Amino acid sequence: MRGLEVLAGNPQAKHRLSAGRGLSHAYILSGPAGSGKHTLAGLLARALVCSGRGEAPCGACPDCRKAAAGVHPDVITIGEAGKDISVAMVRALRSDAYIRPNEAPRKVYLLPDAHTMNQSAQNALLKLLEEGPPYAAFLLLAENAGAILPTVRSRCETLTLSPVTEAEARAALAARFPDRPAQEIADAARRCEGLIGRGIALLEGGGRTREVQDQAARLAALLLEGPELTALEFCTGLEKWEREDLCALLEETVEQVRAGLGRPWEPRRAMALIGRLEEVRRSLDFHVGAGHVAGWLCAGSFSF
Ligand SMILES: [Zn+2]
Known part of the structure; x- marks a missing residue:
């Protein structure tokens, strides 16, 4: 497999995935939060x-x-943050798995909170792992592989991710934040305790506020689902926003549309919206005013 350098450290996991071997149809990716499972x-x-x-x-x-843009119809995320994956959800996944892929040679099911499946949910999944169609593939993420039943584990290849060394963390963070002073990178590398995800959060200032996240979710839903009038009102309201807040809102909206695979958004429209939001976001770097941004969003809202 190519591109393994995106994962810092973890030579064993990389070795198992490196060239010369085909890919398994089911993986358990385990390791602490921030260790690179996602x-x-x-x-x-x-x-x-x-x-x-x-x-x-x-x-x-x-x-x-x-897939990189997060809009591939055959890469399907199962579950919602903060909620357990229920047996009903696994049964729905099972029926879906028997529908052939839309575009890709395979259909990939990503379960970011696989550890929240109870025994019945896991048993329902086990049947699919044993008898499912050959094109279906599964990526089960869990902080601790012990939360997954041994019967399920025996059907998957388990890749365990570990915290990286401070030097590896420094290199990974420096590559990701090339404009930041070496001292800041070194501080984050020391404080993240080998968990790159934590280091990134530290350098990003703890992530965006809840309010920006909520507004971004609303904007994404309005632009993709309507109703048009409410979307227009929302966009017009952005005229009064400060430039910095507007940048954060647009960036967060792009991220949410990318992450919004579980929703019934048509991939082509979602891609078009991402493109437009990124274009509008870039325009803010050239001292375009919030009024213009609001106008552009309004004008482009219904053409996706
Ligand atoms: Zn390709």
């Missing part, structure tokens, strides 16, 4: 749906690109 799951999902030539993920085929 990063690796993203890479595996791209590798599984890639339709390019040579070693996957090629990074250039439409499947790789859509």
Whole structure:
């Protein structure tokens, strides 16, 4: 598999995924929060749906690109943050798995909170792992693989991610934040205790506020689902926003649309919206006013 350098440290996991071996149809990615489970799951999902030539993920085929943008119809996230994955959800997943992939050679199910499945939910999944269609692939994320039943574990390849060394954390954070002073990077690398995700959160200032997240969710839903009048009102209201808040809102909205795979948003429209939001966000770097931004969003809102 290509692209493993996106994951810091973890030579053992990388070795098991490196060239010369095909990919399994089911993985358990375990390790503490911030250790790279989501990063690796993203890479595996791209590798599984890639339709390019040579070693996957090629990074250039439409499947790789859509998966990277978080809008591939055959990469399906199961579950919602803060809620357990129920047996009903696994049964729905099972019926869905028997519908052939839309575009990619495979259909990938990502379970970011696999540890929240109770025994019945896990048993329902086990049946699918044993008898499911050959194109279905599963990525189960859990802080502790012990939360997954041994019967399920025996059907999956388990990759355990560990905290990286301080030097590895420094290198990974410096690559991700090339403009930050070396001292800040070194501080974050020391404080994150080998968990890159935590280091990133430290350098990003603890992430965006809850309010920005809520507003972004509203904006995304309004632009993609309407109603038009409410969307127009919302966008017009942005005229009064400060530039910095507007940047944060647009960036957060892009992230949420990317993450919004579980919702019934049509991928092409979601991609178009991401493109437009990014364009509008960039315009803010060139001293375009909030009024213009509001106007552009209004004008483009209904053409996705
Ligand atoms: Zn590809």
